[in-house]
Amino acid sequence: xxxxxxxxxxxxxEGLKDGMTLxxxxxxLCGIPENCISEMVKLEVKNLTCISNNAGVxxxxxxxxxxxKQIKKMISSYVGENDEFERQMLxxxxxxxxxxxxxxxxxxRAAGAGIPAFYTPAGYGTEVAEGKEIREFDSxxxxxxxxxxxxxxxxxxxxGDTAGNLIFKGTARNxxxxxxxxxxxxxxxxxxxxxxxxxxPNQIHTPGIFVQRIFQxxxxxxxxxxxxxxxxx
Amino acid sequence: xxxxxxxxxxxxxxxxxxxxxxxxxIGIPTLVANYxxxxxxxxxxxxxxxxGMGPFPFEGEEDADLINAGKxxxxxxDGASLxxxxxxxxxxxxxxxxxxxxxxxxxxxxxxxxxxxxxGYMVKGMGGAMDLVASAENIxxxxxxxxxxxESKLLKRCSLPLxxxxxxxxxxxxxxVLEITADGFKLIERAxxxxxxxxxxxxxxxxxxxxxxxxxxxx
Numbered sequence: 453x454x455x456x457x458x459x460x461x462x463x464x465x466e467g468l469k470d471g472m473t474l475x476x477x478x479x480x481l482c483g484i485p486e487n488c489i490s491e492m493v494k495l496e497v498k499n500l501t502c503i504s505n506n507a508g509v510x511x512x513x514x515x516x517x518x519x520x521k522q523i524k525k526m527i528s529s530y531v532g533e534n535d536e537f538e539r540q541m542l543x544x545x546x547x548x549x550x551x552x553x554x555x556x557x558x559x560x561r562a563a564g565a566g567i568p569a570f571y572t573p574a575g576y577g578t579e580v581a582e583g584k585e586i587r588e589f590d591s592x593x594x595x596x597x598x599x600x601x602x603x604x605x606x607x608x609x610x611x612g613d614t615a616g617n618l619i620f621k622g623t624a625r626n627x628x629x630x631x632x633x634x635x636x637x638x639x640x641x642x643x644x645x646x647x648x649x650x651x652x653p654n655q656i657h658t659p660g661i662f663v664q665r666i667f668q669x670x671x672x673x674x675x676x677x678x679x680x681x682x683x684x685x
Numbered sequence: 686x687x688x689x690x691x692x693x694x695x696x697x698x699x700x701x702x703x704x705x706x707x708x709x710x711i712g713i714p715t716l717v718a719n720y721x722x723x724x725x726x727x728x729x730x731x732x733x734x735x736x737g738m739g740p741f742p743f744e745g746e747e748d749a750d751l752i753n754a755g756k757x758x759x760x761x762x763d764g765a766s767l768x769x770x771x772x773x774x775x776x777x778x779x780x781x782x783x784x785x786x787x788x789x790x791x792x793x794x795x796x797x798x799x800x801x802x803x804x805g806y807m808v809k810g811m812g813g814a815m816d817l818v819a820s821a822e823n824i825x826x827x828x829x830x831x832x833x834x835x836e837s838k839l840l841k842r843c844s845l846p847l848x849x850x851x852x853x854x855x856x857x858x859x860x861x862v863l864e865i866t867a868d869g870f871k872l873i874e875r876a877x878x879x880x881x882x883x884x885x886x887x888x889x890x891x892x893x894x895x896x897x898x899x900x901x902x903x904x
Binding site for chain 2: 479480481482483505528529530531532533538541542548550552553554555556557558560561572573574575576577578579580610620621622623624625626627628629630657674675676677678679680681682683684
């Protein structure tokens with residue numbers, strides 16, 4: 453088996469440079485690559501273009517990179533819940549491209565699957581479709597959207613093995629599998645790294661072929677954005 | 686009496702049909718899940734990757750790895766499944782979800798909807814709304830009939846950036862149930878005690894009133 457293991461987050465981020473385009477998995481704060489984001493803050497890499505469904509909150513997730521003004525451009529579908537983000541966007545410091553969530557997912561998947569572009573109905577007739585090719589199929593209108601390109605993809609999984617096979621938990625899967633497919637270099641951080649043979653091949657969500665580097669993460673905070681509960685009575 | 690948010694949710698719940706997969710947006714739509722009529726089985730889809738979403742967890746049983754599209758902690762029902770975002774939107778675009786319920790800032794008489802951006806003031810993003818409204822066959826909007834300034838949200842033409850065009854099929858507000866037809870908003874039902882005059886005054890777009898308009902019925 454090809455061994456994808458790197459010894460720590462520092463080694464995992466080798467080659468990361470100013471001005472690169474990155475994909476970061478996660479939905480809200482669920483399933484985000486916490487260790488890689490922390491290390492990027494330490495490395496002080498700048499002028500990053502980040503493709504991620506959300507932009508974190510003020511003091512966690514991608515919000516940490518925003519605070520340090522390390523992000524030049526965000527490509528996301530939903531960016532509420534982050535005051536610093538809104539401030540930088542409205543003042544023009546931060547470039548923002550908002551795109552429909554399904555289009556974001558498919559542009560990642562297409563990138564990893566060798567499909568340069570595809571038609572989707574999402575955004576037809578709205579400002580999202582401005583300047584894009586429109587085509588009619590079976591009397592419905594579609595917008596041409598292109599696959600992303602990313603220098604690095606950073607994903608977070610529940611379990612992984614040294615061959616790079618990944619298993620996700622709950623809704624922490626979200627964008628991680630298709631971003632893993634799309635990165636020129638895909639870095640996977642996992643809560644539990646095991647030897648090959650320990651994971652059931654029937655249960656693998658992301659096959660190791662898509663992962664170039666894997667390491668065991670640590671000190672996961674897994675912050676909850678909206679803690680909603682019901683009482684037992 | 687005009688309905689409150691719970692009343693709107695209860696009325697929309699009456700639209701649910703046995704065997705449907707349903708996507709509920711954030712806000713009033715989320716409340717619909719609390720009022721599923723007896724004898725009706727539906728499954729809720731959350732676009733971040735759940736089919737068969739259950740209620741909020743009991744205190745102490747929250748799981749950071751299990752949230753809905755509004756980032757709230759949730760649970761899974763027996764028979765639930767989990768999947769990635771690409772598959773989730775395949776379900777949506779592929780029209781495997783029978784009903785989408787979402788909120789709106791404006792709806793126009795031809796079924797256009799605006800709910801993601803107020804230029805220069807608020808930009809949160811469209812999330813999955815553009816994918817949902819571009820594909821769903823059956824879209825119900827849940828919203829108040831007028832905004833905080835008392836201005837109609839049912840317009841001839843939307844003034845805000847659009848989320849989708851000619852897609853809304855029905856609107857349920859605190860005052861009325863309306864269908865979008867080729868000719869405009871067709872009044873179907875009134876909220877209990879609300880007069881046709883009140884609905885007329887609160888509707889800027891073309892309102893079609895055909896015969897007697899019954900009141901909504903609640904159990």
